[in-house]
Amino acid sequence: MAVYQLLTSRFAAALAQVGAPDASPNIQVASKPEFGDYQANGIMGAAKALKTNPRALAEQVLACVDLAGIADKLEIAGPGFINITLSNEFLAQTLSSQQADARLGTGAAQTETVVIDYSSPNLAKEMHVGHLRSSIIGDSLTRIYSYLGHKVIRQNHVGDWGTQFGMLTAYMLENENQDNELALGDLESFYRAAKVRFDADPAFADLSREYVVKLQSGDAQVRELWQRFLNISMQHCEDVYQKLGLLLTRADVKGESSYNDDLPVVINDLRAQGLLVESQGAQVVFLDEFRNKDGDAAAFIVQKQGGGFLYSTSDLATARYRTGVLGASRILYVVDARQGLHFQQLFTVARKAGFVPADTHLEHVAFGTMMGDDGKPFKTRSGELIKLVDLLTEAESRAFDLVSSKNPTMDEATRKHIAHAVGIAAVKYSDLSKHRTSDYVFDWNSMLSFEGNTAPYLQYAYTRIASIFRQAGTVDANAKIDLIEPAEHALALTLVQFPDILQQAASDTCPHVLCSYLYTLATRFSRFYDACPVLKAEGEIRSSRLALCQAAAKTMQTGLDLLGIEVLQEM
Structure with missing residues (x-):
C-alpha cells in the first residue's frame, strides 16, 4: 500500500x-x-x-x-x-520493497479499459505547432495509464473527410499535367494554393463540393486520389511522431471517415428516441441543460439542412464505437480548451441517447494555447502557423550548438545524439511541466536552460548519477538501505512518494504533477549528494548510499520515460 x-x-x-x-x-x-x-x-x-x-x-x-x-x-x-x-526504518523498508517491484510499487487498485483520443491532425495539410500539446499530453497520459496497469487504446481521430478533400481533388485534377508528386511533398503549400482557388472562384468551389459528394458515394477515381492524400499526409505525421518519440502508429488511426456509414444510423436512433427536432431544415437535439441568458435551450445540430453531417454526428458515432466495440470504461479526449462546450453537449447527448453507458467516464482533457512572446498564439513573423517538424528541427539545432559549446572535443555523432535527446525533451517538458489548462509563452532560452525546472536539468541530474556508478566499480545490488542523515531521509521520503504521484497524475489527467515531482527528486538528490559522500564513504554506509543513488536513478528514468523523455549516460 x-x-x-x-x-x-x-x-x-x-x-x-x-x-x-x-x-x-x-x-x-x-x-x-x-x-x-x-x-x-x-x-x-x-x-x-x-x-x-x-x-x-x-x-x-x-x-x-x-x-x-x-x-x-x-x-x-x-x-x-x-x-x-x-521513521527511517519504515522509509528504508518501504523503499527497498518498492525498488524490488517491477512497477516501483505502483499499480491501479482496479484496472480499466481507457481510450485516449489525442493528436488528431487534419490530414489535408501538415501538422503545425497547434497539434503539439494534444500529441505530447495524450502520449504522456497513455504511458502513465499503461504503466499503472490499465488497458490503454490509443485513438488518432484524424480529419480525413469533408470539403477540404474535394478541394484538393479538384485542384489536383485541374493541374494534372504538373508534377503533383513534387507539389504534394510540401502538402502545406499545395493545400494553400488549393484554398486560394476555392475562395476566389465560385465555380471551383462548386466543383470541389461535387467531388465531396463523389468521395462520399465511393467514386473510384476520387477515392484513389483521396487515399493518395491520406498516405502522403500520414507520412508527414509519422515523421513528426518519430521525431517526438510518440507511441502513435498507423494502427492507431481511426479517422472521421471510419464512421461515415454509421452517421445515418445515429440520426435514425436519435429520431427513434424522440430526441430530434427539425429546426430551419436542420436536425437538432435541444438541450435544456445548456440554456442561454434568455433561457433558450442550446441547439446541438447533428444534420445540416440538405442532409449533410457535422463533427457532432461523427463524434456521437465515435463515442458509441469506443464503448460498444472497444469496451471503454473511460474515454479521454485530449483536445483544445476552446472545444469545451462542444464536449459538454456531446457527452450529454451521448448519455441521453444511450450511446454511452451511465457508468462510463467521459472527460475532455482540455489544454491552453502555446503563445509567442507577443502574447498571441505562436506563429511565424509573417503570421503563418509554424510547421511542427520545423520547430523540432530548430530545437535540435539549438541543442546541438549548446552541446557543442559545452563539449567541443566530443565527436559529432555523439553530439548529434545528445542534441536530439535534449532538444526534443526541452520542447516536450516545457509544455508538460505547465498545468495543461494554462496558456504559456514559448521561450527557447528557458526551455534549454540547465538550471531550474527544465528537461536539460533533469537529464543532467540523471547523468550525474550514472557517472557515480561508472566510478563505483562493483556494487552490491542487495545492499541494505540505512538512513542516518536528514538528507538521506528526505531523499528516501521523495522516492517512496512516486506511486502516489503517479496515481494523482492519472486521476487528475495532469502530467505536470509528475514533472514537479521529478524536479523535487532531482533537487533532493543534489542536496543528498552534497551532504553525504558516496564514493568516499566506506563499508555499509557506502553500499547504502549507492543503493539510494540506484533507486533515484531508476525512479528518475522511469518518470522521464512516462513523459516520453530520453535519459542519457553523458551530456
Whole structure:
C-alpha cells in the first residue's frame, strides 16, 4: 500500500473511533520540513461537524491512531493539525520493497479499459505547432495509464473527410499535367494554393463540393486520389511522431471517415428516441441543460439542412464505437480548451441517447494555447502557423550548438545524439511541466536552460548519477538501505512518494504533477549528494548510499520515460 493510502486508512480508522466515521483525514505532504513529512489536516473539519474543540479532538485521534513502526513522531500544531514524521526504518523498508517491484510499487487498485483520443491532425495539410500539446499530453497520459496497469487504446481521430478533400481533388485534377508528386511533398503549400482557388472562384468551389459528394458515394477515381492524400499526409505525421518519440502508429488511426456509414444510423436512433427536432431544415437535439441568458435551450445540430453531417454526428458515432466495440470504461479526449462546450453537449447527448453507458467516464482533457512572446498564439513573423517538424528541427539545432559549446572535443555523432535527446525533451517538458489548462509563452532560452525546472536539468541530474556508478566499480545490488542523515531521509521520503504521484497524475489527467515531482527528486538528490559522500564513504554506509543513488536513478528514468523523455549516460 502506498504511503498516502496507508496514512489515510489509519487516520480514517482513528476518526471513526472518535465518532467521525465520515470525516476525511485530508492527508497532505508537509509544506515545510519543520512540519514533519506529512500532515493530517482534516481534524478541524471533523471537529466543526462534531461541534467540539479541534485540538481536543486531535488528542483523541492521536490516542487511537495506529502508526506503530510507521511514524517516529506525531505532534499537534496550531488549531488542530497533526504533523507526522515517518521513521527511517519504515522509509528504508518501504523503499527497498518498492525498488524490488517491477512497477516501483505502483499499480491501479482496479484496472480499466481507457481510450485516449489525442493528436488528431487534419490530414489535408501538415501538422503545425497547434497539434503539439494534444500529441505530447495524450502520449504522456497513455504511458502513465499503461504503466499503472490499465488497458490503454490509443485513438488518432484524424480529419480525413469533408470539403477540404474535394478541394484538393479538384485542384489536383485541374493541374494534372504538373508534377503533383513534387507539389504534394510540401502538402502545406499545395493545400494553400488549393484554398486560394476555392475562395476566389465560385465555380471551383462548386466543383470541389461535387467531388465531396463523389468521395462520399465511393467514386473510384476520387477515392484513389483521396487515399493518395491520406498516405502522403500520414507520412508527414509519422515523421513528426518519430521525431517526438510518440507511441502513435498507423494502427492507431481511426479517422472521421471510419464512421461515415454509421452517421445515418445515429440520426435514425436519435429520431427513434424522440430526441430530434427539425429546426430551419436542420436536425437538432435541444438541450435544456445548456440554456442561454434568455433561457433558450442550446441547439446541438447533428444534420445540416440538405442532409449533410457535422463533427457532432461523427463524434456521437465515435463515442458509441469506443464503448460498444472497444469496451471503454473511460474515454479521454485530449483536445483544445476552446472545444469545451462542444464536449459538454456531446457527452450529454451521448448519455441521453444511450450511446454511452451511465457508468462510463467521459472527460475532455482540455489544454491552453502555446503563445509567442507577443502574447498571441505562436506563429511565424509573417503570421503563418509554424510547421511542427520545423520547430523540432530548430530545437535540435539549438541543442546541438549548446552541446557543442559545452563539449567541443566530443565527436559529432555523439553530439548529434545528445542534441536530439535534449532538444526534443526541452520542447516536450516545457509544455508538460505547465498545468495543461494554462496558456504559456514559448521561450527557447528557458526551455534549454540547465538550471531550474527544465528537461536539460533533469537529464543532467540523471547523468550525474550514472557517472557515480561508472566510478563505483562493483556494487552490491542487495545492499541494505540505512538512513542516518536528514538528507538521506528526505531523499528516501521523495522516492517512496512516486506511486502516489503517479496515481494523482492519472486521476487528475495532469502530467505536470509528475514533472514537479521529478524536479523535487532531482533537487533532493543534489542536496543528498552534497551532504553525504558516496564514493568516499566506506563499508555499509557506502553500499547504502549507492543503493539510494540506484533507486533515484531508476525512479528518475522511469518518470522521464512516462513523459516520453530520453535519459542519457553523458551530456
